[in-house]
Amino acid sequence: MNPELNRVELIRNRRHIGEWVTLSLVLLWFFILILIPIFGIIRETFSQGLDAVKTSLATPASLHAFWLTILLTTSAVILNTLFGTILAIVLARQNFKGKLILESLLDLPFAVSPVVAGFMLIILFGSTGWIGSWFSSMNIKIIYALPGMLIATLFVTFPFVAREILPVLREFGPEQEEAASTLGASQWQTFWRITLPTIKWGLVYGVTLTIARSIGEFGAVLVVSGSIINKTQTATLRIHDQFSDFNYAGAFSAALILIVASFLLLNFIKHIYKTKGGNTS
Amino acid sequence: MKNSQNGTLTSVEIVPRCLSFFYIGLLIVLPLIAITAKAFQGGLRNLFHQITLPEGIYSLKLTFFLAIILMFINIITGTATAWVLVRYNFPLKNIMNSLIDIPFAIPTVVTGIMLVVLYGPNSVIGSIFENHGLEIIFNKPGIILALLFVTFPFVVRSVQPVLMEMDKDMEEAAQTLGASRISIFFRVILPTLLPSILTGAALSFSRALGEFGSIVIVAGNIPFKTQVASVYIYGEIESANIQGALGTAVVLLFSSFIVLVFLNLLQRWSHKHES
Numbered sequence: 001m002n003p004e005l006n007r008v009e010l011i012r013n014r015r016h017i018g019e020w021v022t023l024s025l026v027l028l029w030f031f032i033l034i035l036i037p038i039f040g041i042i043r044e045t046f047s048q049g050l051d052a053v054k055t056s057l058a059t060p061a062s063l064h065a066f067w068l069t070i071l072l073t074t075s076a077v078i079l080n081t082l083f084g085t086i087l088a089i090v091l092a093r094q095n096f097k098g099k100l101i102l103e104s105l106l107d108l109p110f111a112v113s114p115v116v117a118g119f120m121l122i123i124l125f126g127s128t129g130w131i132g133s134w135f136s137s138m139n140i141k142i143i144y145a146l147p148g149m150l151i152a153t154l155f156v157t158f159p160f161v162a163r164e165i166l167p168v169l170r171e172f173g174p175e176q177e178e179a180a181s182t183l184g185a186s187q188w189q190t191f192w193r194i195t196l197p198t199i200k201w202g203l204v205y206g207v208t209l210t211i212a213r214s215i216g217e218f219g220a221v222l223v224v225s226g227s228i229i230n231k232t233q234t235a236t237l238r239i240h241d242q243f244s245d246f247n248y249a250g251a252f253s254a255a256l257i258l259i260v261a262s263f264l265l266l267n268f269i270k271h272i273y274k275t276k277g278g279n280t281s
Numbered sequence: 282m283k284n285s286q287n288g289t290l291t292s293v294e295i296v297p298r299c300l301s302f303f304y305i306g307l308l309i310v311l312p313l314i315a316i317t318a319k320a321f322q323g324g325l326r327n328l329f330h331q332i333t334l335p336e337g338i339y340s341l342k343l344t345f346f347l348a349i350i351l352m353f354i355n356i357i358t359g360t361a362t363a364w365v366l367v368r369y370n371f372p373l374k375n376i377m378n379s380l381i382d383i384p385f386a387i388p389t390v391v392t393g394i395m396l397v398v399l400y401g402p403n404s405v406i407g408s409i410f411e412n413h414g415l416e417i418i419f420n421k422p423g424i425i426l427a428l429l430f431v432t433f434p435f436v437v438r439s440v441q442p443v444l445m446e447m448d449k450d451m452e453e454a455a456q457t458l459g460a461s462r463i464s465i466f467f468r469v470i471l472p473t474l475l476p477s478i479l480t481g482a483a484l485s486f487s488r489a490l491g492e493f494g495s496i497v498i499v500a501g502n503i504p505f506k507t508q509v510a511s512v513y514i515y516g517e518i519e520s521a522n523i524q525g526a527l528g529t530a531v532v533l534l535f536s537s538f539i540v541l542v543f544l545n546l547l548q549r550w551s552h553k554h555e556s
Contacts, residue, residue, distance in 0.1 A: 018462070019369065026365045027377075029358055033429055034383060037395040044398045087301040094294060102301065104541060105309050111537035113491025115511040116530045119518060120312035123319050130315060155308055187293045216388030219493035219511065223518055236390050236494070243394055243498065252398075255391040262386035267379055 038259070045256045048249035056242075056250030057257070064230050065238035065254075068149075072221075072234060073214040076153045080210055084161030085203065089195070091162075092169035093177075109158050117155050118223025121148060125224075144226040149234070152220040157210045164206035165199045172198050201273060208269040212262045313534075319523075320531045331528030336504050340513035341532055347421070347509070348489035351428045355485045359436020360478055366437070367444040384433050389494025392430050396423060396499050419501030424509065427495035432488050436481030443477040476551035480544060487540040490533060 045053060056062065091103055109117065125132040125142040132142055142148045176198075180190045196203075218236040225232040227241060235254060243251040320328050332338065365371075366378055384392070400407045400417040410417055417423050447470075455465045493511040500507040502516070510529050517526035 022361060023365055023369055023371060026358070026361050027371075030362065030377065030380075033426075033433060034380065037392075037399050037430065038383070038387075040399040041391070041395045083300065083304040086297045087304065090297050090301045094298060096298065102305060104545065105305055107541055107544075108309055108313075108537070111487045111491075111541050113493060113511045113514075113533050113537070115493045115515050115518075116491065116533050116537075117312075119514060119526060119530050120316045120534075122518065123523070124312045124315040131311070151308070155312075158308060212386050216386075216391075218388060218390045219515070223515065236388050239388075239394070240390050240498070243390075251394060255388070255394055258388050259386070259391060262388070263383060266382060266386050270379065 041252060041255060041259070044248070045252040048252065052249035053253040056247065057253055059250075061229050061233070062238055062250065062254060065233045065235045066257075068233065069215055069235040072150060072153050073211055075150055076157050076214045077207055077210050079154060080157055081161050081203070081207055084158065084206065085165060085199070088162045088165040088169055088199075092166055093174055106159050106162055109156050114156060114217065114219030115223055118152055118220040121152055121155065121220075121224050125151065143224050144228070144232065146232065148224040149221050149232060152224045153214050153217055156217050156220050157213045160209040160213065161203065161206035164202040164209070168199050168202040169195075204269060205273065208265060212266060215258060215262055316527075316530065316534065320527050323524075328528060328531065331524060332532055334525060334528065336508070337510075337513055337525065337529040339505050340508045340510045341529060343421075343508070344490055344510040344533075347424055347428060348486050351425060351432065351489045352482050352486045354429060355432055355436045356478055356482050359433070359481055359485075360440055360474065362437045363440035363444055367441060381434050381437055384431050389431060389492065390498060393427060393495040393498025396426055396430070396495070400426065418499055419503075420507060423499040423501075424496055424507065427499045428489045428492060431492055431495055432485035435485040435488065436478060439477045439481035439484070440474055443474055447473055476547055480547050480551075483540050483544050483547070487537060490536055490540075 087102075087106070091099065091106075112120075122143050123129055125135075125148055127133060127136040127141075127143070135142055140147070142151070176194050177190050180194050181187070185193070216236060217234075218240070221234055222237055222240070225234070225237065227233050227237045229241070233241065235258060239251050239254045239258075242248075242254070320331075332341075362381070366374065366381075387395075397418050398404060400410070400423065402408065402411060402416075402418065407417055415422070417426065451469050452465055455469050460468070491511055492509075493515065496509055497512050497515070500509065500512065502508050502512050504513075508516075510533055514526045514530050514533070517523075517529075
């Protein structure tokens with residue numbers, strides 16, 4: 001037995017060198033690829049001076065862009081939370097023909113290029129498209145206007161809420177809900193008292209991802225918006241515009257705000273998730 | 282009150298189902314049908330002609346070429362990163378773990394700008410490389426850097442949970458039986474991790490095919506040199522050339538479908554593996 005143990009010890013010790021090499025390579029890669037670019041933009045923003053940052057952020061065009069981003073994000077969160085939850089419940093609790101197809105379609109927005117997504121929306125909702133021509137006969141513009149930008153944001157963020165809730169619903173099964181309704185609870189009561197508490201954390205996480213993606217979405221919104229200053233320009237489109245015009249102070253400071261906002265949001269939610277979500281489950 | 286066990290549907294069931302069909306139909310199915318109808322409007326030969334336009338086909342080849350390179354880099358670095366995060370202990374490990382997702386949190390335009398700031402011709406690093414004849418920004422290395430940044434979390438985040446649940450028993454058994462480190466890795470660890478590695482790889486491949494925001498800033502978008510498919514499509518839409526954009530867009534869309542099918546099969550395969 002002893003020689004065998006020594007053998008294992010020997011192998012473990014030999015592993016140390018390989019361990020160190022792997023660890024340093026991974027850390028080096030992470031440092032170069034992820035950390036240095038982030039430090040770079042923080043340094044660059046403040047090298048322009050705080051006044052330049054302030055003045056470029058306080059322009060009406062920038063304020064409008066941020067406001068538009070907030071508006072689109074809020075609307076996307078409300079609509080996709082509502083429909084995402086409904087869809088997840090339907091997929092988890094009902095059986096019908098075409099369910100598998102419905103579920104595969106749910107993942108499509110993750111796989112499709114944002115530019116192609118925007119392009120599809122132009123074809124359908126543009127002034128010559130099937131739906132777009134109908135609206136344009138009533139003088140409602142969808143593409144190159146706010147409704148198109150909302151649809152584009154809805155498209156790219158659609159899967160998040162449903163995808164986060166679905167596994168939770170499947171894991172818990174319908175037993176408790178059925179018990180509640182046998183005991184005489186109405187469907188609404190069952191939803192609010194049984195289903196909602198179950199999916200709460202999945203919902204929170206899905207909403208967080210929806211917010212982060214809505215704030216950062218660029219390609220799909222760019223294609224359908226036309227990026228018109230003070231009209232259809234969101235924060236990311238504004239950053240792109242300013243960068244193309246060599247207004248670096250404006251571009252960097254707005255970019256930094258978005259990075260900080262998304263990062264804080266993600267980690268804040270993760271923190272709550274760990275401290276509270278861990279206890280309840 | 283009747284329920285589904287009796288074969289009839291209550292309004293509680295039928296209303297959510299109709300709402301789901303309506304929402305997915307409007308948001309996803311109708312746009313898909315519209316683009317397909319538009320693409321096949323002029324017949325198959327016309328579509329083929331649109332796909333094989335020289336600029337478009339170059340952008341497609343470049344996109345696939347870069348996505349494949351990127352996928353292989355991600356397989357290695359992503360698996361290694363997950364391994365380090367699960368199996369090793371080192372200072373600041375928790376902070377690193379929470380920073381893994383940061384590429385998902387940063388808007389893609391911002392990623393592009395960060396890389397230009399860091400490696401652009403006016404930067405310290407960029408000018409050093411340029412003196413040695415290597416252009417990073419406005420050239421292919423810049424595109425790869427951007428793609429590596431935006432896809433970094435995929436393989437890490439799909440391998441990490443599997444690695445965490447994996448028992449060390451098998452490895453230790455193999456070790457006591459005298460298997461070498463390398464053969465343990467290839468015979469014991471890799472087969473268990475393979476579905477999750479492939480899932481992460483497919484996700485990063487599909488993201489690389491479609492990525493736009495970071496590339497449009499970093500690549501310079503020179504036709505026949507650094508113009509990828511999504512940027513080419515955007516350019517055609519901007520110049521109101523819907524037909525020119527269609528062919529390339531349909532190829533990208535079709536590739537996304539294939540990746541989705543592949544991911545679906547993978548999922549079934551790994552479920553079988555578990556049970």
